Amino acid sequence: MNFIQFWQQVWLLIKPFWLSNKRYVALLWLVIILSCAIFEVYMSVRLTEWNGGFYNSLQNYDQRKFFTLLVSGSIIMLLFVFATIFTYYSSSILEIQWRKWLTEYYLQAWVKSRSYYFSEFIQNNQDNPDQRISDDVHQFVNLTIKILITSFRSIISLGSFLVILWRFSGNFIFNISTHSFFIPGYMVWLALLYAGIGTYITFKIGNPLIKLNYQQQCYEANFRYNLVRIREHSQQIAAYKAAAIESQHATRDFNHIVDNFMQVLRRNFKINMFNYTYGQISTIIPTLISAGRYFARKITLGDMMQINSAFARVQFAIAFLIYMYADIATWRAVMNRLSDFMHLMDESAKIVVPPIYHHELSLLVVKNLSIYNPAGNILVNNLSFEVSRAEHLLFVGKTGVGKSSLFKALNGLWPYASGVISERNGSKSLFIAQRPYLPLLNLKEAICYPLVNNLPSDTAIKELMIDCELDALIEKLYTSGDWNKMLSIGEQQKIIFCRVLINKPDIVYLDESSSALDRATELKLYNLLHAQLPQLAILTISHNNQLRQLHKKIITIA
Structure with a gap:
């Protein structure tokens, strides 16, 4: 990635927030932050000048001036501390506002483009894209603000302390043959050269950190995801007595983390060795260079202290990238992952599914619908x-012939299809997939899902629960929990039928939604749908021949 591409990537990631309607408040906080940074630099300049007077008072044994300077120095330090603390507070406010807005922005884009679902159809899709929203947005905002403030402070410091360093540097005079030459402000040039060399070496040593940090985040995300899967499928794993196998898999994933971490550690060790050596040498250089003028009585001890302070500030302002390289490498890795996430959402939005047209005729009309698998092989051919x-x-057929894919296509969830699908204007449909979904809400809200407003009364809910043989759960109506883990599959499927009765769709797609129920309960719940929702159109996938008697049409998918 070249320089222009890098800044294009930065702008692409920051512009959504800074062009939003929240930008004015954010700009106000940014102005406050940068103003505090300017004030910090001003106090640093005053402190450097104070150093000169303070050490001169010591050299001249001037007790009165010594105590006067102690008081003024204390005031300067207090103001500096106040500016630093207020900068931290202001930047934290800006960070949380930016993070909140950006998290909501990515979350809405992720949902709107249905990337949470269609990303599964993209080859080489990003690992754990949901963690980009939770982890990388936080790091991106935090590091962007941190690097911005440090960069701005370094630029202001450079301009301020260059003047001081130039003033005290004097001229470096040297002779070549019979000619004399001098370099004005030679310590300024020395600081620039020293910082430039240090920055170049740091970048050469640390460049691999960007890729290593990217990989570290991938491995960490995969490890967390697999641990969550073990927790979610704990019952199945225990039933298979496969804890040892899962432990091996988790250990394998963690070993990837350890191996990559050791590479990061070795690379950071090299950077830190150079940085610490570089930093220690930088404290000696100005003293060695200015010592000759001091012993020649051309400058005072206070002047020497100001030279040391100004040289350090100039050197740090130029070479701040050296000291922040680990943060910059992490920032680059985070930006790469967020860019990949944005690309994933863009690709997901490009996925085309057969459009669902609307008309005033039957509830559903399907003409010449063909369903394919991802490899392009035909599963269902010209179905009408x-x-x-x-x-x-009732849709019947052998396992794997495309019945579930057909239902997904009828609900706009399967991109590998062609044909015409039309629904009646204003009709309401409900697709119940093979695996019941119960959100992390209280039981009443979980039953009514996706209905969120104007929920039925508790009395009505309880009557339906009794009809659906869920009497034992009535006392837990306002209990929250992970119902997919707390309830058996049979109980979850009973809740699904209760959900259909509450949502009252015009057409419902039941994809083996009663497979875990005994035959008597299954018939009872279907008859309950017929009795309470007599106008409901029911499309069922099932391998149970008993359901044939409840369906007037049977379509065989071969």
């Missing part, structure tokens, strides 16, 4: 059918 109110269709 029509569904009216109160009509019940």
Whole structure:
């Protein structure tokens, strides 16, 4: 990535917030932060000048001036501390505002583009994209503000302390043959040269850190994800007595973290060795260079202290990239991952599914619909059918022939399809997938999902729960929990039927939604749908021949 591409990437990531309607408040905080940074640099200049007078008072044994300077120095230090603390407070406010807005922005884009679902259809899709929203947004905002403030402070410091260093540097005079030459402000040039060399070496040593930090975040995310999967499937793992296997897999993932961390550690060790050596030498250089003028009585001890302070400030202002290289490397890695995440959302938005048209005729009309697998092989070829109110269709066929993919296509969830799908204007459908989903809400809200407003009364809910044989759960109506883990599959499927009765769709797609129920309960719940929602159109996928008697049409998918 070249220089222009890098700044294009930075702008692409920061512009959503800084062009939003929140930018004015954010700009106010940014102005406050930068003003505090300027004030800090001003106090640093005053402190450097104070150093000169303080050490001169010591050299001249001037007790009165010594105590006077102690008081003024204390005031300067207090003001400096206040500016530093207020800078931290202001930057923290800006950070949380930016992070909140950007998290909501990415979350809405992730949901709107349906990347949370369609990203699964993209080859080489990013690992754990959800963690980009939770982790990388936080790091990106934090490091961007930190690097911005440090860069701004370094530029202001450079301009301020260059003047001081130039004033005390004097001229470096040397002779070549019979000619005399002099370099004005030679310590300024020495500081620039020293910082430039140090920055170049640091970048050469530390460049691999960007890739290593990117990989570290990948490995950490994979490890966390696999631990979550073990927790989510704990019952199945315990039933298979496969804890040792899962432990091996988790250990393998963690070993990736350790191996990559050791590479990061070795690279940081080299950078830190250079940085500490570089930093220690930088404290000696100005003293050695100015010592000759001091012993020649051309400058005072206070002047020497100011030279040391100004040289250090100039050197740090130029070479701040050296001291912040680890943060910059992490920042680059985070930006790369966020850019990949944005690319994933863009690619997800490009996925085309057969459009669902609207008309004033039957509830559902399907013409010449063909379903393919991701490899392009035909699963369902030129299927046509029509569904009216109160009509019940049963789809049968061997496992893997494309029945579930057909239902996904009818609900706009399967991109590998062609044909015409039309729904009645204003009709409401509900697709119940094979695996029940119960959100992390209280039981009443979980049952009513996706209905969130105007929920039925507790009395109505309880009556439906009794009808669906969920009597034992009535007392837990306002208990929150992970219901997919707390309830058996059979109980979850009973809740699904209760959910259909509450949401009252015009058409419901039931993809083996009663497979875990005993035959008597299964028939009872289907009859309950027929009785309480007589106009409901039901499309069912099932391998249970018993359900044939409840469906007027049977479509075989071969």
